[in-house]
Amino acid sequence: MTSSAAARFAPHPLAPGPGDPAARLLAGWYATGRPATLADHLRHYGPPPLASATGGRTPLPLAEAMTAAGLTGRGGAGFPTARKLGAVAARRGRCVVVVNAMESEPASRKDQFLIAVAPHLVLDGAVLAAMAVGADTVHVCLPRDRAAQYRRLSTAVDERRRARLDQVRLRLHALPHSYVSSESTSLVRWLNGGPARPQGGPPRTHERGVGRRPTLVHNAETLAHLALIARYGPAWYRQVGTPDEPGTLLVTVSGAVRAPAVLEVALGTPLATVLDRAGGATQPLRAVLLGGFAGTWLPAEQLRTPLTRHDLAPLGAAPGAGVLVALPEASCGLTETARVLTYLAAHSARQCGPCRLGLPAVAEDFTALAAGRADADLLSRLRRRVGLLPDRGACRHPDGAARLAASALHAFADDVDHHLTHGACPAAHRPPRLPVPPATAPETWR
Amino acid sequence: MSRARTLRIDRIACTGQGLCAELLPELIDLDEWGYPVLKDRTVPDRLRAHARRAVAACPVLALHTDDDRT
Ligand code: SF4
Numbered sequence: 001m002t003s004s005a006a007a008r009f010a011p012h013p014l015a016p017g018p019g020d021p022a023a024r025l026l027a028g029w030y031a032t033g034r035p036a037t038l039a040d041h042l043r044h045y046g047p048p049p050l051a052s053a054t055g056g057r058t059p060l061p062l063a064e065a066m067t068a069a070g071l072t073g074r075g076g077a078g079f080p081t082a083r084k085l086g087a088v089a090a091r092r093g094r095c096v097v098v099v100n101a102m103e104s105e106p107a108s109r110k111d112q113f114l115i116a117v118a119p120h121l122v123l124d125g126a127v128l129a130a131m132a133v134g135a136d137t138v139h140v141c142l143p144r145d146r147a148a149q150y151r152r153l154s155t156a157v158d159e160r161r162r163a164r165l166d167q168v169r170l171r172l173h174a175l176p177h178s179y180v181s182s183e184s185t186s187l188v189r190w191l192n193g194g195p196a197r198p199q200g201g202p203p204r205t206h207e208r209g210v211g212r213r214p215t216l217v218h219n220a221e222t223l224a225h226l227a228l229i230a231r232y233g234p235a236w237y238r239q240v241g242t243p244d245e246p247g248t249l250l251v252t253v254s255g256a257v258r259a260p261a262v263l264e265v266a267l268g269t270p271l272a273t274v275l276d277r278a279g280g281a282t283q284p285l286r287a288v289l290l291g292g293f294a295g296t297w298l299p300a301e302q303l304r305t306p307l308t309r310h311d312l313a314p315l316g317a318a319p320g321a322g323v324l325v326a327l328p329e330a331s332c333g334l335t336e337t338a339r340v341l342t343y344l345a346a347h348s349a350r351q352c353g354p355c356r357l358g359l360p361a362v363a364e365d366f367t368a369l370a371a372g373r374a375d376a377d378l379l380s381r382l383r384r385r386v387g388l389l390p391d392r393g394a395c396r397h398p399d400g401a402a403r404l405a406a407s408a409l410h411a412f413a414d415d416v417d418h419h420l421t422h423g424a425c426p427a428a429h430r431p432p433r434l435p436v437p438p439a440t441a442p443e444t445w446r
Numbered sequence: 447m448s449r450a451r452t453l454r455i456d457r458i459a460c461t462g463q464g465l466c467a468e469l470l471p472e473l474i475d476l477d478e479w480g481y482p483v484l485k486d487r488t489v490p491d492r493l494r495a496h497a498r499r500a501v502a503a504c505p506v507l508a509l510h511t512d513d514d515r516t
């Protein structure tokens with residue numbers, strides 16, 4: 001992570017202390033306030049419980065522990081971790097584990113932060129998963145433009161090698177960075193010598209992935225949770241969170257809050273409480289963007305909603321990549337959305353027609369709406385085009401963009417009316433709020 | 447008993463222009479850019495021959511029917 005990102009998202013006095021039951025992944029960091037070396041890590045958590053992960057490939061004690069803990073993927077899709085482990089272990093032949101540390105979501109810092117302060121938790125999780133499924137190699141995938149993060153992890157890998165901690169090979173890779181290169185099939189395709197673009201299926205990654213071997217791809221945060229569950233057990237994990245969605249997750253809070261931060265919060269924490277933990281809103285809020293750029297706008301009235309998949313589903317939302325951006329009253333949600341859609345359109349892998357042509361069309365319509373340049377057919381055309389995106393790409397990129405667009409039309413319905421009848425609102429001319437990178441197409445995929 | 451068959455499009459391979467929609471209009475529409483929209487994935491028995499023909503006619507082999515029994 002760059003030093004500015006580290007400074008901006010450093011934990012602050014409002015973050016939990018070491019005694020807080022919700023401080024788990026970050027507990028070591030809260031205790032010392034500095035990145036954990038291997039010695040720090042082992043002192044704090046003890047050695048990784050390798051013996052319990054091995055035990056032959058069937059039965060799979062680690063997968064059983066994950067089932068009992070109810071751990072789900074923290075990369076965005078929220079798939080049960082145990083099922084992924086089981087699916088890979090059930091295939092014949094040597095397996096491969098891939099750590100997805102790409103974190104291409106521009107509003108997210110959680111994986112970068114976690115790797116900066118507790119790299120060994122992530123690596124422990126990857127090694128434990130590898131032992132459990134019978135893999136001899138762990139590939140860690142990072143974006144090429146985060147040199148500091150690469151250095152941090154290679155130092156950690158060297159420390160482990162010198163200490164002869166692991167029985168599997170750990171290999172770091174620096175991949176070209178675009179929004180869709182964090183898709184799990186992009187990683188596999190790149191590791192196989194191809195471009196870092198989504199691949200679609202079949203065969204699925206768990207059947208035939210890296211080197212045609214069964215491949216387990218997990219997000220960095222998921223593996224860190226796994227490492228702690230392997231040590232302390234499912235019952236410990238379930239001490240916080242809700243019965244259906246136990247444990248904690250890392251949330252990157254930004255926007256109109258006093259202290260933007262990466263926070264570890266218990267699942268089920270109301271969104272308003274999460275904002276309070278980031279110092280509270282600096283001004284009255286209009287909405288929050290939840291999940292990420294492929295996420296959902298929620299009007300401020302819904303801030304009492306607990307952060308769980310179950311409670312958010314009726315609102316069409318999900319925790320996603322754990323992104324929460326507070327949008328103040330005095331800003332234009334349509335303009336912000338148009339900027340994000342333009343970025344998402346530029347960052348598609350340009351492989352599938354609906355994404356290559358549909359996404360720019362939706363972004364253009366939205367930009368016209370935000371700028372108050374709408375023609376009579378715009379809204380119906382936009383709705384039709386948004387409806388044509390989901391389920392029609394080789395990956396979920398168009399689905400995410402459609403979710404964002406649809407939720408904006410819903411959350412900012414009054415503004416839509418205003419923009420259609422009177423042109424752009426005054427707020428549309430204020431400086432933008434969301435940190436949207438330039439909408440330029442990725443230079444390289446390899 | 448006959449097994450259900452479902453349509454699948456390889457979205458990366460598909461180049462649009464829609465020969466498939468001409469041969470199987472009951473199940474396949476085209477969007478405004480010429481790319482197929484599946485109205486229904488399940489191939490009813492009476493359309494099996496048509497579906498087979500559409501699959502065979504796709505110039506880039508992007509259209510598939512999968513056996514759904516598994
Ligand atoms: S859906 Fe879009 S991003 Fe995904 S593979 Fe197709 S073109 Fe690429």
Ligand code: SF4
Pocket residue numbers: 455459460461462463464465466467480481482503504505506507508509
């Ligand atoms: S015929 Fe093949 S390439 Fe053409 S639109 Fe249909 S599926 Fe795509």
